[in-house]
Amino acid sequence: GAVVSQHPSWVICKSGTSVKIECRSLDFQATTMFWYRQFPKQSLMLMATSNEGSKATYEQGVEKDKFLINHASLTLSTLTVTSAHPEDSSFYICSARSQPSGTTDTQYFGPGTRLTVL
């Protein structure tokens, strides 16, 4: 159980275009989903936290207009990188949590999406 999928797994786009990444919890309802960014040989950096039906909470230094997050249902969250530039190239990973907010619980990670902006 607790499987999280991401789509696409790999995307190449031209500078200036927008890219949407989907994150789905396949066998559980995710009240909260998280989006991380990971640079090569580095740890995971939390970008934002999204709760179903409400606006995402962004970490300091993350541009909310650049990285649009939508958590429209209990099984789907999307991250849209708007007007992507080469510096946005990275490995984007989502995670999902099934327990109500405020409780200690486990995050299950998706397989990640490799974004390359030319």
Next chain:
Amino acid sequence: GENVEQHPSTLSVQEGDSAVIKCTYSDSASNYFPWYKQELGKGPQLIIDIRSNVGEKKDQRIAVTLNKTAKHFSLHITETQPEDSAVYFCAASKSSGGYQKVTFGIGTKLQVIP
């Protein structure tokens, strides 16, 4: 905020030997400590976790210990196998503003030499 330090950053062991990775955290309010294994090009996979009301947990060849007083926790892998080679992340988690905030360590690249 929380600060999680992890060491070593790289670790090489012979197949069959044990591997130990250590982490420290700064926020005494952290109450949940998961460990993740990340293989190249993939997302992190939870391998074991421990909560603050437990001192030790074991799952086959993997064990985790927690010392709340000293604010450190460790991952122990016994009888290592080549497929254990990966990057391992520790994390510390606590409830914050109504949701669980997780802080990751920098990762340890484990290489098991056949």
